[in-house]
Amino acid sequence: MAELTCKYSSVQTMGTLDGPGVRFVLFLQGCPLSCGYCHNPETRAFDGGKTATVTEIMAKVSRCRSYFGKKGGITVSGGEPLVQAKFITELFKECRKAGIHTCIDTSGCILSDDIEEMLNYTDLCLLDIKMTNNEDYKKLIGCDMSAPLGFLQKLSEKDVKVWLRQVIVEGINDNEENVKLFNDIAEKYDNVTFTELLPFRKLCESKYKEMNIPFPFEAYPETERAVIEKLSQKLTKRNK
Helix, strand or coil: CCCEEEEEEEEEECCCCCCCCEEEEECCCCCCCCCCCCCCCCHHCCCCCCCEEEEHHHHHHHHHHCCCCCCCEEEEEEECHHHHHHHHHHHHHHHHHHCCCEEEEEEECCCCHHHHHHCCCEEEEECCCCCCCCHHHHHCCCCCCHHHHHHHHHHHHHCEEEEEEEECCCCCCCCHHHHHHHHHHHHCCCCCCEEEEEECCCCHHHHHHHHHHCCCCCCCCCCCCHHHHHHHCCCCCCCC
C-alpha cells in the first residue's frame, strides 16, 4: 500500500507563535474559506504546493527535534489542515510514537469521520473563532458559525486541549460586546484553557499584489497594540 502524501506550501522550522515552545510548523495547501484578512492566500488553491510523504515530513521534524525542549513539537497549519485529515492522522501517529507533541491550527470549518480519527492523536488545537455572530461569519469568512462551534464541541467530547484565538480588526470586531461573546464561548468548555486576541496586520498585502488578486481588507487599518491590550484585559482565560 502506497504511503500517504500531503500537498503543502512551506515549513517553518523554529516557529514560536504556533503553540507551546519551539514548533516545527507545516503549512498544508488548500482551504475552502474566503477570509477577508487571510495572511496566506498562496495556500488557498487545492492544486498548488509541493508533495511529501509522512516519512519525508518526519525526517524534517526529526532534524529540528533538539530545539523543541519539553514544550515544543509539531504544528500543522495551512491553508486549512482539516482538508488533509487522513495524512495528519498518520503523521501524528508517528509523532506520538516518537513522543513529539502534536498541534493543529485550524478554522474548524469541517467535521468528518476522518477528522474525528485525527483528533485521537492531537494534543492541542489552536482554534480560530473568527467572528462571534453568524452574519459576519458568512459575509467575511465564508462559512456558517455553526461549523467551528460544532468542531469545538467535538474537541470537547474528545478532550483535546484548546487555545481559542481571534484576529481583531478595527471597525469590525474591536469592541467589548464581541469579547464578551468570545468569552461566553470559551467559558462553556473546560478543555479551552487559553484565549488570545491577535492584531490585524497587513504584512500579507505584498502576497496579494504578487498574486495579482485584491486584498479584501485593504481599507481597514492595522490594529493598534493599545486596542489589543485593552480588550485582552476583558478575557477570562488568559493564562496558558
